[in-house]
Amino acid sequence: MWESFLLGAEMAMRWDTFAIMSVGLLLGMFVGALPGFTTVMAMAILLPLSFFLEPLIGIPFLLGVYKGGIYGGSIPAILVAMPGTGAAVATTFDGPALTKKGKARKALEMALYSSVFGDLSSDIVTIMFIGPIALVALKIGPPELMAILFLALIVISATSSGVFVKGLLMMVVGLFFGMVGQDPIGALSRFTFDIFAFRAGIPLLPMLIGVYALPEILNAIENKATDMIRQTINSREGGALTFQEFRSCFRTICRSTVIGTVIGMIPGIGQVVAAFMGYAAAKNASKTPEEFGKGKLEGVAAAEAANNAVNGPTMVPLLTLGIPGDNITVILIGAFIAQGLRPGPQLMAEQGPLVFAILVAMVCANVLFLIIGYFAIPLFAKVVSIRKSILLPLTVVFAFAGSYVPRSDPFDLFVLVGFGAFGYIAKKLKFDVTPMVMAFILGTELEYSFGQTLILAQGNLAHYIFFERPITAAIVLGTPLITYLLWRRSSRLRREVAAKLSDENSS
Amino acid sequence: MNPSKESIGNNEGPTRRFNFNTVFGLVFFFLSVVLFFIIPDQIEKPLFVLDENENALEPSLFPRLVAAGFGGLGLWLVFISFSIREENKLRNLDRQAIANVLVTLLVMALYTPLLMQVGFVVASALVIAALSTFFGNKSYGVTAVVSIAVPISIFFVFTKFLATYLPPFPIDTPLTRLYIL
Numbered sequence: 001m002w003e004s005f006l007l008g009a010e011m012a013m014r015w016d017t018f019a020i021m022s023v024g025l026l027l028g029m030f031v032g033a034l035p036g037f038t039t040v041m042a043m044a045i046l047l048p049l050s051f052f053l054e055p056l057i058g059i060p061f062l063l064g065v066y067k068g069g070i071y072g073g074s075i076p077a078i079l080v081a082m083p084g085t086g087a088a089v090a091t092t093f094d095g096p097a098l099t100k101k102g103k104a105r106k107a108l109e110m111a112l113y114s115s116v117f118g119d120l121s122s123d124i125v126t127i128m129f130i131g132p133i134a135l136v137a138l139k140i141g142p143p144e145l146m147a148i149l150f151l152a153l154i155v156i157s158a159t160s161s162g163v164f165v166k167g168l169l170m171m172v173v174g175l176f177f178g179m180v181g182q183d184p185i186g187a188l189s190r191f192t193f194d195i196f197a198f199r200a201g202i203p204l205l206p207m208l209i210g211v212y213a214l215p216e217i218l219n220a221i222e223n224k225a226t227d228m229i230r231q232t233i234n235s236r237e238g239g240a241l242t243f244q245e246f247r248s249c250f251r252t253i254c255r256s257t258v259i260g261t262v263i264g265m266i267p268g269i270g271q272v273v274a275a276f277m278g279y280a281a282a283k284n285a286s287k288t289p290e291e292f293g294k295g296k297l298e299g300v301a302a303a304e305a306a307n308n309a310v311n312g313p314t315m316v317p318l319l320t321l322g323i324p325g326d327n328i329t330v331i332l333i334g335a336f337i338a339q340g341l342r343p344g345p346q347l348m349a350e351q352g353p354l355v356f357a358i359l360v361a362m363v364c365a366n367v368l369f370l371i372i373g374y375f376a377i378p379l380f381a382k383v384v385s386i387r388k389s390i391l392l393p394l395t396v397v398f399a400f401a402g403s404y405v406p407r408s409d410p411f412d413l414f415v416l417v418g419f420g421a422f423g424y425i426a427k428k429l430k431f432d433v434t435p436m437v438m439a440f441i442l443g444t445e446l447e448y449s450f451g452q453t454l455i456l457a458q459g460n461l462a463h464y465i466f467f468e469r470p471i472t473a474a475i476v477l478g479t480p481l482i483t484y485l486l487w488r489r490s491s492r493l494r495r496e497v498a499a500k501l502s503d504e505n506s507s
Numbered sequence: 508m509n510p511s512k513e514s515i516g517n518n519e520g521p522t523r524r525f526n527f528n529t530v531f532g533l534v535f536f537f538l539s540v541v542l543f544f545i546i547p548d549q550i551e552k553p554l555f556v557l558d559e560n561e562n563a564l565e566p567s568l569f570p571r572l573v574a575a576g577f578g579g580l581g582l583w584l585v586f587i588s589f590s591i592r593e594e595n596k597l598r599n600l601d602r603q604a605i606a607n608v609l610v611t612l613l614v615m616a617l618y619t620p621l622l623m624q625v626g627f628v629v630a631s632a633l634v635i636a637a638l639s640t641f642f643g644n645k646s647y648g649v650t651a652v653v654s655i656a657v658p659i660s661i662f663f664v665f666t667k668f669l670a671t672y673l674p675p676f677p678i679d680t681p682l683t684r685l686y687i688l
Contacts, residue, residue, distance in 0.1 A: 052669040163591055165583045166528075169535055172576040176542075179573065183566045188551040190566065214615075221611055221642060222604035389644035393635040394657055400618060401627065401661050405671040413619040421612055428596040429527060447569045 001131040001352070008356025011056060012364065020057050021365045024064020025372050031065075032072020032084045033380040034391070037216065039069030039085050043331045044212040045395065047338075048205060048402035055339045055354060060361040062335050066328055067119060067362075067369055070271060070308055074111040075380050078300065079104060087271035087307040090279045094292065094299030101295050109241040110297050111304045112373045114253045118305035120366040122261040123312035127359050129265075130316055134348035137320045142452035143465060145345070147475035149446045152323040153439055154479060155267055158487035160432035167435045170426070174439025175446075177202050184448040197411040204334055206403040206416040207440065211433045212327065213399050214420025217392050219427070241297075249301040252282045256302045260309025265316055266486075267325030271307040278306025312362065319343050319355055322445070327434045333441060338406070344445075527595045528588035535581030542574035607641075614638055627673040631658035 024046075031042035043065050050058030073085030078095030091111065098107040140148070157167035180191045181201025192198040256278035263274040282302035283292045292299050315332075317323045322344030324330040336343050341351060348355055403416040423433050457464035466473045550566050600608075614637060622630040635654040644650055665671045 049669065052671055163528075163584075163587070163593070165580055165587060169531075169577075169580045169584065172573055172580060175569075175573050175576070179570055183550075183569075186553065186566055188553060188566050190551070190570065191549045193549070218608050218611060221607050222600065223607075387644060389639050389642035390649065390653055392642060393638035394653070396615065396618075396638065397631045397635060397658060398661060400615075400622070400631075401665060401673060404622075405665055405669075405673065408672045410619050410623055413622070414616075417612065417615045417619075420615070424608070425597065428600075429531070430593050430596075450569070 001135070004348075004352030005127070005131070005356045005360075007353035008358075009360045011353055011357035012360040014056065017056055017060050017361050018364065018368065020053070020061045021064040021361060022368050022372060024061040024066075025068040025365065025369055026376065028065035028068020028070075029072035029075075029373065029376060029380050030068075032069040032088075033075045034084060037084070037391075037395075038212075039066060039073070039087075040327050040331065041213040041216050041395075042069055043328060044209045045399050045402055047208065047331055047335055048405055050335045051205075051338045051406055055336075055341060056357055056361070058339060059332070059335055059358050060365065062332060063358070063362050064365055064368075066332075067308070067311055067365055068372075070311060071112065071115045071304070071369070071373060072380060074115070074300075074304055075108065075377065078107045078111060085271075087275055088303075089272060090275035090303035090307070091300055093279065093303070094294070094296050097293070097295030098297065098300065103295070103297075105239065106241045106245065106297060107300050108377050109374070110246070110249065110300050112370070112377070113241070113246060114249070114256070114301040114305040115308040116366050116370045116373070117253050118257040118260055118307075118309035119311050119369065120363065121257045122264060122309040123359070123363045123366065125261050126312040126315055127356070127363070129313075130319060130348070130355070130359065133316060133320045134345070134352075137345035138349055140321075140345050140471075141469075142449040142456065143469045143472040144475070146446060146449040146453050147472045147479075148321055148323065149442050149449065151475055151479045151482065152267060152317075152321075153435065153442060153446070154483050155486055156325075156438050157435040158483045159267070160435050162430045162432050164487055166431050170431050170433065171435040171439040174436035175443040177207075177436070178440045178443030179447075184444045185451045197409075202440075203407065203409075203412050203415055204337070204441070205406055206412045207419045208331060208334055208437065209399050209403055210416045210419025211423035211426075211437060212331070213395065214416070215424040215427050217395055218420070218424045220388060220392055245297060249298045252285070252298050252302050253305040255281055255285065256305035257309045260306040261313050263306075264310035264313030264325075267317055267323060270326050271310045274310045275303040275307040278302045315359070315362075319347060321345065322347075323442070324438060327437070330434065330437050330441065337441075524589060526588055526593075527598075528591060528593060529585055532581045532584030532586075532588055535577045535584065537581075539574050539576075539578030539581060542570065542577065546570050546574065610641060611638065614641075622674055626675050628658045628662050630674075631661070 027046065028039065028042060031037045032039055043062055046062065046065055050062050052058075053061065069085060070087050073083050073088035074091045074095070075084060077083040077088040077091040079099055081092050081096035083089045083092055095107050095111070098104065153171050154168075157171045158164055160167040160170070176191075178201075180198050182188065182199070183190055189199055259278045259281060260271075260274040263270075263277070279292075279299060279302045282298055283289045286292065286298065288296075314325050314329050317325050318329045318333060320343075322333070322342065324333045333343055341347060341354070399416065400413060403412050404410075406412070426433050426436075453464075454461065465476060546567050550570065614634060618630060618634050621633065624630075632654040635657065636650055639650045639654070640647075662673055665673050666675075
């Protein structure tokens with residue numbers, strides 16, 4: 001494992017990798033700074049670009065977009081009280097108040113430094129943990145993989161937004177869509193309805209762009225694409241952040257980093273909850289909690305460190321078990337698959353140096369993040385007032401181009417529009433699409449490992465699992481309990497977040 | 508303040524005895540019944556079987572489990588729909604919003620055949636101009652510049668830099684012969 005790490009570190013030291021990560025960071029910050037455009041949307045639209053680049057360029061590019069997007073959302077959150085991404089909601093508690101006090105620059109710089117610190121620390125933890133977890137993952141056979149995949153799908157459904165049963169239904173919808181095409185064992189056609197285009201199954205990329213990017217566009221144009229911001233913004237107002245000010249928040253930043261790192265490793269929780277938990281912990285630990293919400297730098301530091309610390313650890317279940325933990329890693333798994341890399345227990349064994357190279361590139365991206373963020377803040381501050389009536393059509397064109405190029409098949413564009421409409425309606429009716437997409441991606445693997453398990457069991461599945469595969473038995477028995485605990489925690493955290501938001505709205 | 512983009516919490520809106528969740532629960536249950544009927548016809552039969560393993564996974568087993576999932580979960584949703592309170596945001600859309608969304612979807616649907624007929628650059632320029640004007644942009648000069656410059660840039664990036672294929676700009680071939688593009 002150590003040799004793989006050293007080889008990977010050497011592979012990552014390429015100027016083109018750093019250059020493309022810088023481009024990704026810039027694009028991510030740009031999209032993150034736009035209210036109404038999410039990081040997921042940006043990654044879905046930019047995903048096709050990564051297909052045609054080699055893995056050590058394409059995947060760091062998307063990681064750059066991811067990191068940049070999560071930070072970029074803090075810029076409008078601080079300047080105009082409008083979070084660019086969901087992860088920046090907690091930043092609006094203190095950011096705009098600091099801007100009103102003439103400390104916009106301090107707030108933006110605090111957000112940048114705490115984001116970099118949180119992200120860098122959690123990336124290092126990711127590299128330390130991924131090797132041992134991968135070694136354990138190698139001992140997993142088809143029954144264990146089947147149980148883990150099933151548990152992951154159930155957990156994602158339980159922690160998705162909305163009612164649990166609706167999350168489960170969307171999971172089943174995803175399994176159904178995944179069955180269209182050829183079955184993974186005998187390659188027999190299923191559910192093609194005599195439509196030739198369906199024989200190869202539903203294409204993943206147009207579906208991803210359709211459900212994640214197009215609904216945001218349709219939401220934005222409900223009221224025509226009015227400009228979100230009309231006021232002039234001065235991001236350079238006030239002096240720079242001093243070292244003493246940063247040092248006074250250092251303990252808070254470390255606490256939030258730990259919170260974000262732990263949350264990042266658990267599938268289904270995500271940056272929003274991490275930011276709120278980091279903020280709440282900072283307020284509880286503070287000697288002057290009454291100052292939070294009135295323009296306290298510590299409030300910005302706590303939220304931003306926590307939400308960026310989630311970025312690295314979300315890669316752990318993705319790379320070691322092939323299980324994406326949220327909608328962003330769902331897109332990343334699409335990128336890996338397109339590159340011919342199947343995340344899972346075998347990936348570290350077969351492509352260990354490449355995996356470590358990607359992780360080392362992720363660590364190096366934080367240095368680029370710091371430099372680019374520092375100089376680009378004034379530029380992205382202007383982005384918040386860009387005309388959506390121009391930006392939205394450009395996004396549509398880019399989405400179509402990206403969906404068309406992998407297979408040059410016009411059918412993919414109809415899939416794109418179809419899933420765009422589907423995703424829009426699902427969002428309006430409170431059906432979360434993430435369980436559907438995850439089940440679509442993992443369903444084939446689930447069915448395949450189920451088939452292998454049946455053969456191994458030789459007709460006596462229950463005996464085989466409960467007497468010969470104790471780990472599988474433990475996971476199967478633990479699934480209902482783990483699901484219930486995570487669902488309860490997730491529901492409680494969402495209620496706290498909703499209560500906090502309504503308190504802020506009424507004050 | 509803009510609310511979180513992660514949907515948080517439920518239990519909003521007035522309680523209705525029969526609501527959209529009830530309808531969808533019934534739809535999923537009905538889908539389950541339909542699936543059970545169509546599964547035998549929708550799964551291809553192998554031409555011949557060399558060595559049938561009685562323990563192997565039948566191609567129809569997983570679909571039947573999925574169909575059962577639709578049925579069971581559909582009934583569960585029907586049952587709990589009377590007690591959960593969720594707002595049907597489709598119902599709350601006004602006519603203008605619905606028209607905006609439908610027009611946009613229509614333009615997207617027409618974009619595909621247009622793209623295949625006149626090429627990526629021309630089709631995209633028309634779509635950008637149409638949508639931008641429809642969305643309220645009145646700076647026609649800016650629209651014109653963006654409508655031409657952006658599709659050409661995207662075309663260049665995908666076809667020349669990434670070496671992929673997009674339906675060509677109508678005069679791409681003569682221009683490449685002249686080594687302009």
